[in-house]
Each structure stands twice: as C-alpha cells, then as structure tokens.
Amino acid sequence: MLAKKTKYAIIALVRLAREYRKEPLQIATLAAEEKIPKKFLEAILRDLKNAGILNSVKGRYGGYYLSQDPETVNLATIIRLFNGPIAFIPCVTYLYYESCDVDKEEEFCGIRTFFKEVRDAAVEIFKKATLAEIIRREDALRASEKTVD
Amino acid sequence: MLAKKTKYAIIALVRLAREYRKEPLQIATLAAEEKIPKKFLEAILRDLKNAGILNSVKGRYGGYYLSQDPETVNLATIIRLFNGPIAFIPCVTYLYYESCDVDKEEEFCGIRTFFKEVRDAAVEIFKKATLAEIIRREDALRASEKTVD
DNA sequence: CAAATGTCTACTAAGTTGGTAGATTATATA
DNA sequence: TATATAATCTACCAACTTAGTAGACATTTG
Numbered sequence: 459m460l461a462k463k464t465k466y467a468i469i470a471l472v473r474l475a476r477e478y479r480k481e482p483l484q485i486a487t488l489a490a491e492e493k494i495p496k497k498f499l500e501a502i503l504r505d506l507k508n509a510g511i512l513n514s515v516k517g518r519y520g521g522y523y524l525s526q527d528p529e530t531v532n533l534a535t536i537i538r539l540f541n542g543p544i545a546f547i548p549c550v551t552y553l554y555y556e557s558c559d560v561d562k563e564e565e566f567c568g569i570r571t572f573f574k575e576v577r578d579a580a581v582e583i584f585k586k587a588t589l590a591e592i593i594r595r596e597d598a599l600r601a602s603e604k605t606v607d
Numbered sequence: 608m609l610a611k612k613t614k615y616a617i618i619a620l621v622r623l624a625r626e627y628r629k630e631p632l633q634i635a636t637l638a639a640e641e642k643i644p645k646k647f648l649e650a651i652l653r654d655l656k657n658a659g660i661l662n663s664v665k666g667r668y669g670g671y672y673l674s675q676d677p678e679t680v681n682l683a684t685i686i687r688l689f690n691g692p693i694a695f696i697p698c699v700t701y702l703y704y705e706s707c708d709v710d711k712e713e714e715f716c717g718i719r720t721f722f723k724e725v726r727d728a729a730v731e732i733f734k735k736a737t738l739a740e741i742i743r744r745e746d747a748l749r750a751s752e753k754t755v756d
Numbered sequence: 757c758a759a760a761t762g763t764c765t766a767c768t769a770a771g772t773t774g775g776t777a778g779a780t781t782a783t784a785t786a
Numbered sequence: 787t788a789t790a791t792a793a794t795c796t797a798c799c800a801a802c803t804t805a806g807t808a809g810a811c812a813t814t815t816g
Contacts, residue, residue, distance in 0.1 A: 459696070461805085484762090485761080497807060504764085516812075571744055572736040583724050584721065587721040593717065597717075664782095665791090665793050666791065668792085669793065
C-alpha cells in the first residue's frame with residue numbers, strides 16, 4: 459500500500475499543478491487547505507525540491523511552485539521517490555535491481571515472470587498518469603457529476 | 608514490496624504443489640531444502656492450513672500437503688493472505704474497502720482512476736498465476752535453458 | 757529592524773517485520 | 787504401552803519503518 463507520505467505528495471503536487479505559473483503557494487496554506495500536517499508536508503516539499511520537481515522562494519510572499527510542466531510529471535516518478543520501487547519483488551525492479559536471495563537460479567524462476575508482467579503493466583499506467591492528466595480526469599468527473607442530476 | 612513471509616509462502620506452496628498427491632512433507636525437510644528458517648516456516652504453514660489451502664498429519668511420517676488442486680490456488684489469494692490487499696490505495700480494494708481519508712469526495716478523485724486500473728491489471732495477472740501454471744513456466748524455462756547450449 | 761517564510765537537525769511513539777524459544781499435544785509403530 | 791516423531795501454540799524480542807513533532811536557524815521583503 460502507498461505510504462501516507464506518498465499520498466500527501468501526490469495531493470500537494472496536483473494542487474501545485476493547478477497553480478502552475480501563478481504565485482508561489484506557502485506550506486501553511488497548502489497544509490491547511492489540503493489537510494496535511496504542516497511539519498510533515500514541510501519535509502515532503504523539501505524532498506520534491508531536492509528532486510528538481512518543485513522550486514521555492516524564501517521570505518515574505520515566498521512559497522513553493524512547480525518547476526516542471528504538469529504534462530511531464532507522472533505518478534511513476536513520485537511513487538518511486540517516496541514509496542520505493544513499483545515492483546513487488548526486487549529482481550524485476552528498475553533502478554533498484556537485486557537478485558532474488560531466495561532463488562539463485564533466477565532464469566528458472568517461474569514466479570518471477572508473473573511479477574514482471576504486473577510491474578510492467580503498473581509502470582505503463584503510472585507513466586501515463588501525469589499531473590495534467592489527473593487534473594483533466596478530475597475536471598471531467600466533476601463535470602459529469604453536474605450533468606447527471 | 609512483498610514481505611518475506613509472502614515469498615516463503617509462495618516457495619513452500621510451489622514445492623508442495625510439486626508433491627501433490629504424494630506423501631506429506633515435514634516442516635524440517637521443507638525448511639532445509641528451500642532454505643527457509645524453520646520456526647518462521649512453521650507459522651506460515653499453520654496460516655495456510657487455517658486458510659484451507661494445506662492439510663497436515665501429526666506424528667511420525669506426518670507433515671503438510673496441499674489440500675486443493677494446484678490449478679485452483681493462485682498468487683492473488685496467497686498475496687492477500689500474507690501481504691494484505693493488492694491495491695495501492697484502500698478505496699479501490701476488494702474486501703478491505705475504506706474510503707480515502709484524504710479526499711471525502713471520492714467520485715471526484717482523478718488519482719483514484721489510475722490506481723484502479725493498476726489494481727485491476729495486477730489482480731487479473733495474479734489470478735492466472737496458479738501453482739500449476741507457475742510449475743509449467745518453471746519447467747518450460749528449465750527445458751529451454753537445456754536446448755540453448 | 758521586524759515579520760514572514762523556507763531549511764535543517766534531532767527526537768519520539770506506535771506499529772510492522774522477521775525472527776527465536778520452549779512447552780504441549782497427537783500419532784505411528786515397535 | 788512406551789518412545790520417537792512431528793505438528794501446534796504462546797510468548798517473546800531486536801531492528802526497522804512510519805507518521806509525526808519540536809525548535810533553532812537562514813533568508814527575503816517592506
């Protein structure tokens with residue numbers, strides 16, 4: 459399951475994507491409006507800045523803002539950053555590769571093939587899930603809700 | 608990532624599936640041959656018995672054996688038993704349903720749709736991954752290795 | 757200078773993971 | 787019936803992770 463940190467990161471980023479190219483947003487405002495513990499959010503935003511996804515301005519009227527186009531930031535990146543690898547087992551992982559400790563003869567591992575299928579499917583879907591696409595889906599859902607009544 | 612307990616469970620089950628309809632296998636033998644800590648394996652096998660997947664005989668020449676056809680036991684069941692839900696977020700989970708604490712207006716949640724896609728893809732693949740199918744893939748890999756040389 | 761705001765280090769309580777120890781119960785068979 | 791064999795059960799533990807919190811410090815604007 460996703461760590462809360464990852465969830466908070468996604469929520470904060472979607473919000474910051476909605477403010478793309480506007481004034482920077484302050485930690486305190488973001489924390490209050492998205493109901494995220496302020497000090498916890500602080501650490502999350504710092505990580506996102508260190509990862510090059512956000513930028514910040516200090517001092518009065520400062521805050522955080524998205525430093526990349528919302529079309530290019532996707533869930534695969536965010537999940538890897540806060541939650542670790544997307545795969546269920548290390549021997550099918552991108553960037554975190556380790557051989558299965560349990561099974562030295564990896565090439566014979568019939569279990570592995572299924573986990574690789576799952577990982578590949580998940581990565582493909584998460585890569586399509588850009589901040590821009592998430593916002594489009596949210597807006598579409600909101601609109602269809604209104605037309606229903 | 609998969610807990611070690613889940614990995615061990617899968618390995619033990621694949622082995623027991625290979626012995627299907629033969630003599631029961633003892634914890635000690637299974638532990639030694641599959642390199643699983645004996646006392647840890649003990650707890651795993653008990654859980655599998657309580658879940659109705661294994662049966663056991665006590666006393667001399669006793670041990671554990673698969674009580675279901677290897678064609679009907681799949682990774683989705685095993686992962687859920689030891690690792691919890693397959694989904695990344697609770698609001699798209701089968702049997703463990705909870706609403707997103709972070710977002711009361713679930714129907715508006717654009718993030719959710721992606722996680723649901725991933726979960727559905729994963730469940731579909733894991734359901735096809737029966738013990739029998741894992742063994743077939745293992746044997747196929749082994750055979751193709753031998754023909755290559 | 758003062759207020760607002762991000763940055764950094766350190767701490768902590770609760771829960772999970774990956775085990776281990778040891779006593780008990782059931783059964784086959786000599 | 788005794789004995790060895792094996793599963794069963796309860797309890798414990800160390801290390802790690804998660805979800806925060808506290809408080810001092812640095813930087814910028816007005």
